[in-house]
Amino acid sequence: MPGAPFPFSGEDALRLTSFNSATGVVLTLEGRFENHDGTISPFSRAHTPNTDRTAASVTFPMGDGRLLDVQLRASAGAPRRGQCFAIVEVVRGLESSQVSLGALVQGYLTDTQRRGWPASPFELSTEGPGVIRSIAGTNPAAGAEILETVPTNARWRLLALMATLVTDANAANRDAALTIDDGTTVFLRAPAGQNHIASLTTRYVWSPHAQRFTIAQDRTITIPIPDLWLPGGFRLNTLVTNLQAGDDWGAPQLLVEEWIED
Amino acid sequence: MRVECLTCRGVYNTDLPDGTRYFHACPPLPAFGGAPSRPRPDARNENIDRAKVRRGDSSQPDEDRIIAVGRGVRRVP
Numbered sequence: 543m544p545g546a547p548f549p550f551s552g553e554d555a556l557r558l559t560s561f562n563s564a565t566g567v568v569l570t571l572e573g574r575f576e577n578h579d580g581t582i583s584p585f586s587r588a589h590t591p592n593t594d595r596t597a598a599s600v601t602f603p604m605g606d607g608r609l610l611d612v613q614l615r616a617s618a619g620a621p622r623r624g625q626c627f628a629i630v631e632v633v634r635g636l637e638s639s640q641v642s643l644g645a646l647v648q649g650y651l652t653d654t655q656r657r658g659w660p661a662s663p664f665e666l667s668t669e670g671p672g673v674i675r676s677i678a679g680t681n682p683a684a685g686a687e688i689l690e691t692v693p694t695n696a697r698w699r700l701l702a703l704m705a706t707l708v709t710d711a712n713a714a715n716r717d718a719a720l721t722i723d724d725g726t727t728v729f730l731r732a733p734a735g736q737n738h739i740a741s742l743t744t745r746y747v748w749s750p751h752a753q754r755f756t757i758a759q760d761r762t763i764t765i766p767i768p769d770l771w772l773p774g775g776f777r778l779n780t781l782v783t784n785l786q787a788g789d790d791w792g793a794p795q796l797l798v799e800e801w802i803e804d
Numbered sequence: 805m806r807v808e809c810l811t812c813r814g815v816y817n818t819d820l821p822d823g824t825r826y827f828h829a830c831p832p833l834p835a836f837g838g839a840p841s842r843p844r845p846d847a848r849n850e851n852i853d854r855a856k857v858r859r860g861d862s863s864q865p866d867e868d869r870i871i872a873v874g875r876g877v878r879r880v881p
Contacts, residue, residue, distance in 0.1 A: 565823045590862075593825055594852050594869070597859060620823070677820060680828050683813035687841070689831035694852040775851070777829070781841070785834055793816070 547576065547608035548632060548644070548659075557633045557640065558614070559599040561667070561695060561802045562591035562626040567619030569628060569651065573612035575604060582610065588617070591626060595695035595802055601633065601640070612646060613658035620653045624673030627651075627802040630659070650802075668697055672801040681793035684710075688780040688794050697803040698772045702749040704795045705780065710788025711741050717783040720748045720767065725775040732767045738782075773803060810875035811848045827851045830874060848874025 558571055572586045585602075592598045614628055630647035633640045647657045649665035679690045688705055692698045707718055719733035736756065738744050745762040752764040780791060805818045812830040820826050830847040849871035858864050867873055 563824045565819070565825075592862075594827075594866075596852055596854070596857050596869075598862075599860065625824075675820075675822055675824070677826070678817060679826075680809070680814040680816040682831060685834050685836075686812060686814065687831045687834060689829055691827065691829045691849070691851055693827045694854060779831065781835075785836060787834075787836060 547610050548646070549608050550575075550604050550606065550632070551634075552606040553634050554643065555604055555633055555636075556587075556602045556609075556612070556646075557599055557631045557642070558587075558589050558602070558628060559597055559631070560589065560591035560626065560628045561595055561597055561804055562593060562621065563595050563693075563696070563800075563802070564619055564621040564625040565593050567591055567593075567621050567626055568617050569614060569626070570617040571602065571612060571614050571630065574610040575607055576610055577605065577607040591628075595693060595804075597804065601636065609646075609659075611659065613656050614647055614651060615656035616651050616653045621651060622673045623650045623652055623655075623671060624799070624801050625650075627667045628657070667802040667804070672697075672699070672799040674701075675796075675798050675800050677796040677798065679794040679796060682791050684790040685785070685787040686791070687782065687785070688778070688791050690778045690794060690796060692772045692774050692776045694774045695802060695804050696774050697801045698776075699799040700750070700767070700770050700772060700778070701797040701799060702747060702751075703778060703797075704745065704747045706743060706745045706792040707738060707782070708743045708790045708792070709738055709740050710786050710790075712786040712788065713740050714784040714786055715739060716785060716789065718744075718746055719781045719783070720746075720765070721779045721781050722767075722770065722772070723777050723779065725777060730767065730770075731781070732765050734763050734765055736763060806880050807877040808880045809848050809877055811846050812844060815880060827870075828877075829871075846874045848872055848877070 646659035715737040750769040835841040
């Protein structure tokens, strides 16, 4: 029955797997274990996740007895919801020959919220709210476009992308657009639809919450895009018609909601 | 750390203020005069290639895990 002590043979162990994007995080797995002779032993094990959202796992041998309860918390660092996802399983065997026998804990951890067995519900990494991130992208060289990628094992909901284009003195009517592709093939192009002439600085804002609008006083153009969820490897790319070699994009600033997605 | 990509000359911070890492990828070659843009030779892409990740090996250098190293980076002020 759910919540009953989980019997362990001497071959069984606890495996903790984490997916994390925040720096300085240490996870601590704690609980109580009833040994074969009836004594109860508390345990505490530490684990340092990777910071690139790839899986990091560690196995803790438990011995012969029954697991009474277990909790998992971020004992160092300050991950926010959407940044540190963890799974605790009962496994048999070691290394590559491990067989998963049952999952105990699955969900996001923060520095103030913990998960435990037998209490916490299982959670998918893409359900519920993610972490809101403001990201400064690459400042491209003059004459180059902006390119930003959704990191491996992340899912982004794009809330806004703002970037400033400074044009050189060459006479040409530029038209800036944002394209989004799946890593290879473009599926969305959102042009500003306004001529950007020589020697002019204009700020472009693409957002699902924007209307097409031009603010003359500070040369800002807002351009609507669909509300999109983008998996790892998808790319955000500017494309300026009639771009000149001296035209210069500044570093884009992105606002995204992010989840772990392995 | 602020670096310059030696392939595309883009400049970026490797660590962001929110405590996360930034993963740079070079843009395609610019398309002047109406020519279509082309992939950049030697493009750097710092996103993790899952096929290259050695699970459980915390000593694996980042450069061994990314999609493409390109011409590398240099630190800038």
